[in-house]
Amino acid sequence: MTKTEYENAVETLNSWAKAYYELDEPIASDEEYDRLYHEILEYERLNPKDISIFSPTTRVGGGVSEGFSKASHIKRMWSMEDIFNHAELMAWIKRGEKENLSFVVEPKFDGASLNLLYEDGVLVRAITRGDGVVGEDVTNNAKTIKSVPLKIDYDKRIEIRGEVVIKKDDFDMINEQRAKDGEMPLSNPRNAAAGSLRQLDSAVTAKRKLLFIPWGVGENSLNFMRHSEIMNFVRNLGFEQDEFFKILTTDMLDDAYKELLAKRDEKSIMMDGMVVRVDDLQRCEELGYTVKFPKFMVAYKFPAIEKTTRLLDVALQVGRSGVVTPVGVLEEVVIDGARVKSATLHNFDEIERLGVMRGDMISVIRSGDVIPKITGVFKERRDGTQTPIMRPQICPECGSHLLDEGVFIKCQNLDCKARVINSIIHYASKKCLNIDGLGDAIINLLYEKGIISKVIDIYSINFDDLIGIEGFKDKKINNLLKAIEDSKNTSLARFITGLGCEHIGEVAAKKIEQVFGDRWLEASYDEVKNLEGFGEQMAKSLIEFIEVNHQSIKELADIVKPVALKLEIKTNAFSGKTFVITGTLSRARDEFKSELESYGAKVAGSVSKKTDFVLAGSEAGSKLDKALELGVSVIDEERYESMKNEI
Incomplete structure (x- = not known):
């Protein structure tokens, strides 16, 4: 990196930081920000005389919004150094000779930092981190957060610091409501939390279901020897604490990291790493601080699952119910070890809601085995080459006119190849009838050769149909025929799932099996609607599906003979509890x-x-x-x- 490139990088990173911290409207992903930040850091390490006074490495957090009065922290709020692998963790431990110390580890939640000041047991001020010295006074908004006690059983002055977050489910509900109200969606839970905390109208903040999780203290006169003791004290004052809170030695840190990483998806709050902190407070004092970071704590970051790439095109897929789904074709990007070339766009209403265009730089997220999803558009980075994405009028598979129902655009042609093939693929899939050897390619081949044209045809396939087809030898044919035969006498829940009724997945199918058993085809609309977890949409979908396909379902069931597995309830002291x-x-x-x-x-x-x-x-x-x-x-x-x- 040359000096000019360095100065340009500083300017770029500051613009990204302003959008992220002050405007709550990110124009780059965390992964992009971290990568550029560390490039700047490396240049400054090699060229200390060239360090710009505007460099983000000399700052903590963001600036202060003009919409709030400024307030000072009694004790400075520090940022944390980030590390990304085991080698960096061990290097940090060796600095300052921390090998034989005990460490407190807990999740690093992705939210907005907040400092709560209590005097005589009463909350008197709540300040955002700001630049670490001065932040925004958001006291009125903080008082609307139910997990922030207005009074505590401690009469001395104390600053309690923590993260303001929004649970993932609550974030989704907020965006659903915003969509109904014609408002732009919030980009992610972190920015939703920060934006909610800085609302000028505290009534808006109160509706956002914010959660405050403490991670430390500032000003205090506590006499504890360990950070873990302080946090136990804070928790006993009535504050939240995550279940994952451990005191560990050096050799246990990596296992804890892997354990927490494995819980990434199941956690109700978005987290981006694990905090590792020296427990001994006297040792923390001895280790001290750099210009920006405490030397006694570090953020061991998780692999990025949200990255920035370009939307090259939009492909159209026709599902088994005829619904046409847009799929984003992406410039390849690696997310959490997986090469991602496509991401779901759900439907064309979602495209309009996002305001995305071909050629846009977008953020894409992948979590575990979940299909990658486009979560945001960096409209500020458009260069004029972008083109709009139009709603389709013609089926990409059969050429027939599409029915546009608003959210859903459907192909009504029952003979559409995509509809037929996808319904068979779904039926034979692992979570449905689990017919080993009957994958996508084989189903397409058998369809093209006229051997199957609908689901029930699977059970008419014989040895003579397959002999002579390229790739089919005696053993492969016999294995496939055995798998087809083994799919009979399956559970009713798998059979119902395999039929591919809209809105009826594995969980719903199991509930139908348990409640109705073999009489499920005769269940009424009201009976289905009143099932736990069901509602009008699911009930309507199932009843209409049965009415339209009743005879076909009966014919298929007569061959498969699915077995209704009743949940046996054993009565004991736990029943009904x-x-x-x-x-x-x-x-x-x-x-x-x-x-x-x-x-x-x-x-x-x-x-x-x-x-x-x-x-x-x-x-x-x-x-x-x-x-x-x-x-x-x-x-x-x-x-x-x-x-x-x-x-």
Whole structure:
């Protein structure tokens, strides 16, 4: 990097930082920001005399919005150094000789930092981080956050610091409402939290379901020797704490990182790494600070799952129900180790909501095995080469005119090749009838040769149909015919899922199987609508599907003979009770959940007055505290096992 390139990079990064921190409208992904930041950092390490006074490496966070009055932190709020792999973690530990120390580790939640000042037990001020010295006074907004106590049982002055976040489900609900109101969607939970915290109208903040999770203190007169003791004290004042809070030695850090990374998708709050902090406060004091970071703590970042790339084109896919789905064709990008070339755009209303055009720079997110999804458009980076994406009028497969119903655009041609083939592919897939050897390519081949034209034709395939087809030898033919035969006598839930009824997936199919059994085809609209987790849309979809395809379903069922598996409820002390499971147990939580459901119990995700029992393992956190506060019965595994035999 030359000096000119360095100065340009500083200018670019500052513009990205302003959009991210001050305007809450990011124009670059976290991965892009981190990469450019570290390029600047490396240049400055090699050329210390050239460091610009405007360099973002000399700042913490962002500036202060003119919409709020400014307020100073009593003790400075620091940022954290980022590390990205095991080698960088070990290098950080060796600096300052931290090898034999204990560390506190917890999730690094992706939100907006907030400093709460309490005097005489009363919340007197709430300040955003700002530049670390001066932030924005958002006290009125902070008071609307239910997890921020207005009073605490501690009469000395104390600054309690933490992250303001929005749960992923709440974020989705906010965007759904904004779409209904004709408003632009919020880009991600982090920016939604920051923007909500800085609303001039506190009534808007109150509606956003913000959550405050503390991670430290500033000004205080506490006499604890360890950070973990401080956080236990803060939690006991009535603040939230995540279940993943551990005190570990050096050799345990990587395993903890892998454990937390594995929970990335299941966590209700978006997190982007793990905080590693020296527990001994005296040692923290000795280690001190750099210009920007404390030397006693670091953010061990997760691999990026949201990246920036270019939308090259939009391809059209026709599904088994005839719905035409737009799929973004992307400039290839690697996300969390996977090469991503396409991403879902859901429907054309979503394209209009995003305001995306061909040639746009977009942010794309991939989480686990979930299909990559376009989450935002960097409109500020348009260069005039972009072109609009028009709603299609002609089916890309059969050429017939499409029916535009608003959200859904459908091909009505029942003989459309895409509809037929996709319905067969779905039926034979692993989560449905699981016919091994009958994959996409084979189904397309058999369709082209006229051997199958609809789902039921699968069961008419014989040896003579396949002999002579390229790639089909005796063993392969016999294996396929056996897999087709083995698909008979499957569970009714798999059979229903395989039929491909709109809005009826695996979970809904299991519920239909359990409640209606073999009489599911005769179930009424009201009966279906009243099922737990169902509603008008699902009930209407199922009943209409049955009416249109009743005879075809009967003919297929006569061949397959699906078996309705009834959930056997064993009566014991847990029957009809509501459970919450927390902490580390000897078995996976899903095992306990399935077992409890087999006893007729319900497993909830949070503790309330309606909770009957909390099953608590080691390192149980805030859920255990909540149970004790509400007087809910807490049992350990030993007590759980003994109660299973009680009637």
